Amino acid sequence: MLSVDEARERILSPLRPLPPEMVSLSEAWGRVAAAPLAARLANPPADVSAMDGYAVRAADTIPGDRLRLVGEAPAGHPFEGAMAAGETVRIFTGSVMPRGADCVLIQENATREDDAVLVGQPVAAGKHIRREGQDFAVGDEIVQAGRRLGARDVGVAAAGNHAWVAVHRRPRIALLATGDELALPGEPVPSGGITNSNTPMLAALIRASGAEPVMLPLVRDDLEAIAAAADGLRGVDMLVTLGGASVGDYDLVQAGLAKRGLEIDFWKIAMRPGKPLMHGRIGRGPEAVPMLGLPGNPVSALVCGLLFLLPAIARLSGEQLAEPERERAVLGAPLGENDHRADHLRASLARDAHGGFVVTPFPRQDSGMLRRLAASEALILRPPHAPAAQAGEPVDIIRLDRLGL
Amino acid sequence: MLSVDEARERILSPLRPLPPEMVSLSEAWGRVAAAPLAARLANPPADVSAMDGYAVRAADTIPGDRLRLVGEAPAGHPFEGAMAAGETVRIFTGSVMPRGADCVLIQENATREDDAVLVGQPVAAGKHIRREGQDFAVGDEIVQAGRRLGARDVGVAAAGNHAWVAVHRRPRIALLATGDELALPGEPVPSGGITNSNTPMLAALIRASGAEPVMLPLVRDDLEAIAAAADGLRGVDMLVTLGGASVGDYDLVQAGLAKRGLEIDFWKIAMRPGKPLMHGRIGRGPEAVPMLGLPGNPVSALVCGLLFLLPAIARLSGEQLAEPERERAVLGAPLGENDHRADHLRASLARDAHGGFVVTPFPRQDSGMLRRLAASEALILRPPHAPAAQAGEPVDIIRLDRLGL
Numbered sequence: 001m002l003s004v005d006e007a008r009e010r011i012l013s014p015l016r017p018l019p020p021e022m023v024s025l026s027e028a029w030g031r032v033a034a035a036p037l038a039a040r041l042a043n044p045p046a047d048v049s050a051m052d053g054y055a056v057r058a059a060d061t062i063p064g065d066r067l068r069l070v071g072e073a074p075a076g077h078p079f080e081g082a083m084a085a086g087e088t089v090r091i092f093t094g095s096v097m098p099r100g101a102d103c104v105l106i107q108e109n110a111t112r113e114d115d116a117v118l119v120g121q122p123v124a125a126g127k128h129i130r131r132e133g134q135d136f137a138v139g140d141e142i143v144q145a146g147r148r149l150g151a152r153d154v155g156v157a158a159a160g161n162h163a164w165v166a167v168h169r170r171p172r173i174a175l176l177a178t179g180d181e182l183a184l185p186g187e188p189v190p191s192g193g194i195t196n197s198n199t200p201m202l203a204a205l206i207r208a209s210g211a212e213p214v215m216l217p218l219v220r221d222d223l224e225a226i227a228a229a230a231d232g233l234r235g236v237d238m239l240v241t242l243g244g245a246s247v248g249d250y251d252l253v254q255a256g257l258a259k260r261g262l263e264i265d266f267w268k269i270a271m272r273p274g275k276p277l278m279h280g281r282i283g284r285g286p287e288a289v290p291m292l293g294l295p296g297n298p299v300s301a302l303v304c305g306l307l308f309l310l311p312a313i314a315r316l317s318g319e320q321l322a323e324p325e326r327e328r329a330v331l332g333a334p335l336g337e338n339d340h341r342a343d344h345l346r347a348s349l350a351r352d353a354h355g356g357f358v359v360t361p362f363p364r365q366d367s368g369m370l371r372r373l374a375a376s377e378a379l380i381l382r383p384p385h386a387p388a389a390q391a392g393e394p395v396d397i398i399r400l401d402r403l404g405l
Numbered sequence: 406m407l408s409v410d411e412a413r414e415r416i417l418s419p420l421r422p423l424p425p426e427m428v429s430l431s432e433a434w435g436r437v438a439a440a441p442l443a444a445r446l447a448n449p450p451a452d453v454s455a456m457d458g459y460a461v462r463a464a465d466t467i468p469g470d471r472l473r474l475v476g477e478a479p480a481g482h483p484f485e486g487a488m489a490a491g492e493t494v495r496i497f498t499g500s501v502m503p504r505g506a507d508c509v510l511i512q513e514n515a516t517r518e519d520d521a522v523l524v525g526q527p528v529a530a531g532k533h534i535r536r537e538g539q540d541f542a543v544g545d546e547i548v549q550a551g552r553r554l555g556a557r558d559v560g561v562a563a564a565g566n567h568a569w570v571a572v573h574r575r576p577r578i579a580l581l582a583t584g585d586e587l588a589l590p591g592e593p594v595p596s597g598g599i600t601n602s603n604t605p606m607l608a609a610l611i612r613a614s615g616a617e618p619v620m621l622p623l624v625r626d627d628l629e630a631i632a633a634a635a636d637g638l639r640g641v642d643m644l645v646t647l648g649g650a651s652v653g654d655y656d657l658v659q660a661g662l663a664k665r666g667l668e669i670d671f672w673k674i675a676m677r678p679g680k681p682l683m684h685g686r687i688g689r690g691p692e693a694v695p696m697l698g699l700p701g702n703p704v705s706a707l708v709c710g711l712l713f714l715l716p717a718i719a720r721l722s723g724e725q726l727a728e729p730e731r732e733r734a735v736l737g738a739p740l741g742e743n744d745h746r747a748d749h750l751r752a753s754l755a756r757d758a759h760g761g762f763v764v765t766p767f768p769r770q771d772s773g774m775l776r777r778l779a780a781s782e783a784l785i786l787r788p789p790h791a792p793a794a795q796a797g798e799p800v801d802i803i804r805l806d807r808l809g810l
Contacts, residue, residue, distance in 0.1 A: 003668035025590055026620065029609035029810065043775060045599055050773065074626070076586030094586060094701070096597045130773045142776055145523045151613055151710075151810045152779035155606030155703055159599070159775055163591025180501060181481030186568025192483035193566070194450055201560030206436035208556055215431065221479070275427055296499070305556075328760030354799065355733030356761075360410055368455065370448060370564050371547055374557035394759065400791045402807060403433065405556045 001270040003384070004307060004342045008323065010265055011279050011308055014290060017318035018169040018237065025158060028149050030210050031167035032318040037143035042133040044063040045098040046078075050078040051128045054110050054117050055079075055089045055101035058125035066116045073098060088117050092395060097129055104128035137161065145319050148210070154256045168318035175199045176229050177242040177375075178253055179296060197370065198242040198301050203292070205305050209313045210405030226256025230282055233289050237316055238283065240309060243296025264293060266286035270384060271342040273300035273367040277308065278338060303344050303379065306398065306405065324403065326381065326396045332360030335382070335389045343382035346373055347397070359397050377401045406675040408789070409712060409747045413728065415670055416684050416713055420695060422723035423642065430563055432556050435615050436572035437723040442548035444565035447538040451483075452502040452608070456533045458508035459515050459522050460494040462711050463530040478503060502534055503777050508675040509533035535760055541565065553615070573723035576616040578714075580604045581634050582647040583624045583658055584701060587640050602775065603647040606620040607699070607791075609709050613809030614718045631661025635687055644687065645714060648701025658698055662687060667696060675789060676747040678705040678772040682713065704772040708749050708784065711803070711810065727734050729808065731786065731801045737765030740794045748787035751778055752802070764802050782806045 002010070020034035049055065060067055073079040079089045083100030090105065091097070102125045109120035136142055142160045143153050149165070157165060175198075177274035182196040183189045196218060203213035214236060219225045221244070233239055242304050244253035254264060264280040271277075278293025292309060294301040306324060314321040331349065343363040346369075352358050366372075378397040389395065407415070425439035454460065465472055477495035478484040484494045488505030490493035494790040496502070496509065507530045512615060514525035541547055547565045553571070562570060580603075587601040588594045601623060619641060624630045626649070638644055649658035659669060669685040676682075683698025697714060699706040714788050737755065750766040751774075757763050764783050771777075783802040794800065 025605045026608060031613050041594055041600060042774065043599075045594065046597065050771075073597075075584060076597055076626075078594075094584075094599070130771070134771070135774045136776050140776075142779075147542065149609075149781075150805075150808075151606050151609035152707060152775070152805070154609040155602045155707065156776050157778045158590040158602035158605045159703065161590055161594065161600050163589070179480060179499075184568070185563040185566055189446060190481075192451065192478075192481055194448075194499070195446060195566050197560045197563035200430045200563045201556050203431060204554075204556035204559040207434050221481075237665075298564065302557060302560065326760075355731075355801075366455075366535070366539070368449065369540045369543050370557070370664065371545075371561050374547075374561045396760075400555075400557070403555075 001268045001275070002266055004269060005270045007266065007277065007279070008308055011292065011312055012315050014281070014313040015312060018171060018316055019210045021169050022164050023167055025077055025154060025165060028157070028167065029151060030149065031165070033143050033212070034166040034168045034318060035146050036141045036145045037157055037160065037162055037165065037202045039136050039138055039140045039142045040258060041134040041159070041161035042137050043159045044130050044132060045134050048130050049093060049095045049097060049104045049128060050130050051104055051106045052092050053104045053106040053178055055083065055098045056105045056123060057083070057085060057089045057101060057102060058103045058123055058127075060086060061103070061119050061121070061261040063119055063121060065119045066113070067119065069112075069117055069350035094269045102126065124277060137297045144246060146318055149320055171237045171313050171316040172214055172235060173206045173211050173313065174214040174216055174233060174236040174239045175242060176216045176219060178221060178226060178241060178244045180221045182218050184218065197298050198294075198296065202240065202242065202305055202309070205302070205309065205405060206313065209310050210317060211313045212355050221252055223256045223259065226252055227259035230257055232261035235280065236289060238312060239289050239291045241278070241291065241293045242301055253375055254278065257291065267293065270340055270397050272343070273297065273344065274304045275341070277304050285326050297367050298370045299373045302373060302405070306403070324398045326398060327357065328394055329359035329378070329397045331389055331393050331395055332358045333389050334391050335361065337388045338382045338384060338386040340384050342384055345377050345380040345382060346376035347380050349377040349399070355395070359395065360393070378381055406673045406680075407671055412674045413685070413713055413716055414670065416697065416717055417720050419686070420717060420720040423576060423721055425571040426574050427569050428572050430559060430568055430570060433562070433570045433572065434556060434559055435554065436570070437553050438550050439571040439573045439617070439723060441546045441550045442562055442565065442570065443549050444541050444545045445544055445703050446564070446566035447542050448540040449535050449537060451537050453535050454496045454498060454500045454509045454533060455535050456509055456511045456645065457497050458509045458511040458533070460488065460496045460503045460511045462488070462490060462506060462574060463508045463527060463532075464530055465491060466508075466510060466524050466526070466528045468524055470524045471518070472524065473519075473550045474520045474522055475651060484485060507531065509582060518787055546641070551723055553724055553755040572639065574704050576642045576718050576721040577619055577623055577640060578611045578616050578718065579619040579638060579641040579644045580607055580647060581621045581624060581644060583626060583649045589623065601713065602703050603699075604699065606703060606707060607645060607647065607710055607714070609720065610707070610714065610810060613751065614715050615722060616718045620776045622801050626657055627662065628657055628661045631657055632664035635662055635665035638687065641694060643717060644694050645700045646695045646696065647706055659683065662696065672698065675745055677751070678702065679709045680746070681801060682709050685779045702772050703775045704778045707778060707810070711808070729803045731803060732765035734762035734783070734798055736794055736796050736798050736800055737763045739796050742793045743787045743789065743791040745789050747789055750787060751781035752785050753781045754782040754804070762802070764800065
């Protein structure tokens with residue numbers, strides 16, 4: 001059986017970022033930049049005032065002296081002429097500095113008297129001026145390729161005078177749930193049946209990671225029906241199957257997809273919950289579709305989705321992220337020794353007196369407990385063969401309440 | 406001047422969660438539940454096997470004994486009859502337990518011989534069975550009102566057999582930027598002009614918080630034009646103005662909107678960056694539109710958006726969240742004493758040897774540095790009159806890299 005890290009590496013290594021498309025700035029939030037963005041406009045675009053007041057020459061700011069007010073330059077309306085010695089121009093935050101001025105006398109230190117301004121305090125040359133390009137100059141790289149664009153990046157792109165951004169296309173991830181026991185939520189559930197919670201749950205996980213889910217219709221436990229589902233993968237960047245990933249008599253996914261050229265890379269991982277995780281690809285060459293087979297158990301499917309599908313989507317999206325962020329917490333309860341499988345314990349989070357995290361595993365870790373998983377604020381990561389740990393010892397966690405999961 | 410907390414309280418107190426609407430489960434991710442969801446189907450819906458193996462009676466599991474194989478019950482196809490003593494039924498993970506059986510002999514401990522099964526190990530009654538309703542029973546509350554639905558909640562709702570969810574309507578937030586100096590990004594920027602980065606940036610912040618931005622056209626520094634913009638607020642849940650919030654000669658927002666009934670609650674906060682923050686409402690009674698006036702400086706606008714607009718959107722969305730989550734970090738560099746204004750220092754984050762955060766403020770905190778803000782991983786929260794602090798001392802931070810900002 002593979003380790004979690006080996007499995008992730010084998011899933012990620014064949015994946016490449018999707019090609020770019022252009023989106024307008026109002027649609028760019030949450031997308032991943034496909035190319036660096038260079039500023040077309042400096043910020044600020046000219047020397048501007050950082051305060052409301054009067055543009056002056058430092059040499060003229062002798063307290064008690066009167067300066068002749070020769071004009072005003074509100075933001076957007078620069079003073080056209082040049083200021084001579086003994087002159088001043090009324091300006092505001094963001095106003096372009098008039099030619100001839102070298103600093104700003106803030107209004108709190110000035111007294112207006114008709115067409116004159118009484119200097120209250122001396123001002124040093126350069127004071128209260130934001131220099132052209134102080135934040136960035138024309139041509140500076142203002143957004144890096146591979147960055148998922150937050151609101152601030154959108155603001156920086158706008159300040160650099162971009163209305164369009166090249167981003168990686170959103171990965172389209174097809175979800176295929178198989179099983180005679182499955183009914184669509186809200187529809188009548190026959191005796192012995194359950195609703196298909198995996199497809200809507202994983203579709204939400206895919207949305208949370210910025211990709212686009214394609215929810216394929218439910219497929220019965222039938223080889224030909226499973227094979228036929230693989231014919232609907234045109235334009236899909238990855239196929240995720242749900243259920244049927246082990247080798248029980250009725251676990252037919254592998255055999256069904258083999259009829260359409262599935263080549264299996266591996267299908268067992270030393271982890272809990274989750275062991276039967278399938279990886280492979282359907283078809284060959286540039287048209288091949290990577291395939292990830294998640295367990296049918298919803299708790300296992302979600303944990304495997306977090307550990308393997310999210311990084312795969314990040315890679316396809318052009319992001320650098322390789323795995324969900326780990327944080328540190330101290331245990332709120334003791335843990336026994338772990339066996340050979342990496343464990344992912346559902347747990348609650350609290351804060352200690354110093355603001356640090358205290359993580360407490362739920363006493364029962366049954367992988368049938370979906371509601372318990374939904375109530376978990378974190379997963380505790382227990383490496384294979386981890387020794388027993390006392391309350392108060394540090395452990396690695398992944399916060400679930402922060403990922404849209 | 407108000408404190409940050411007082412200002413937030415006064416902004417939030419008049420706001421109420423928006424009315425509900427129904428969305429299908431595939432659109433429910435990221436929305437806020439408007440009512441609790443009660444399970445319509447238990448999970449599991451019946452006693453089911455937790456393993457692949459054979460349904461047996463515990464009393465029959467004497468090693469070496471042969472049990473008569475009377476049928477099989479794959480998931481979705483329950484065994485119709487009742488199992489008698491000495492009989493067994495082939496079952497799989499998720500199969501409904503046949504009547505008469507009380508535990509599961511896992512396949513690793515059984516040997517199949519034609520129509521008989523050889524018992525390898527004794528099994529205790531109840532072993533490897535997931536009981537009906539073990540995760541939740543019919544009628545149990547499986548999603549709480551006020552919860553922002555993550556992927557796991559969508560999964561739980563599906564398992565409880567819901568195809569529709571009542572959620573609070575998305576807040577619609579109108580953005581109104583004013584200023585003669587503003588040009589739309591990508592359009593020609595006249596001399597003395599800048600691009601309007603605030604509207605796209607705040608629109609992205611609004612999207613990041615699950616609300617819907619309405620980007621109003623740019624408005625010049627003209628009282629009538631500003632007043633006319635207030636006529637376009639039908640169906641809008643909050644108006645956010647950008648710029649023109651102080652009382653300089655050209656800061657006309659307050660006077661312009663007063664022509665349409667703006668009543669001001671306050672307009673100064675003891676904080677940095679940000680001081681001129683306006684709050685009020687336009688109109689009276691149930692049709693009144695809450696109004697938040699953010700500073701025109703983009704760094705100030707973003708920080709005030711984080712501290713005041715995000716909580717306002719959370720309140721309108723029906724969420725419990727009152728303010729962005731604070732975390733603890735230790736300082737990577739010393740800080741001087743703070744003055745009477747709450748400060749929000751742009752900073753980088755690193756991890757120490759124990760996995761804790763080290764936060765280091767950028768040496769220059771000029772509020773004109775938008776690119777610097779975009780590169781910041783955290784804001785350090787410095788209360789008014791905070792004493793000087795040495796490297797290694799703990800401080801509160803807000804992580805910016807986690808909020809879609």
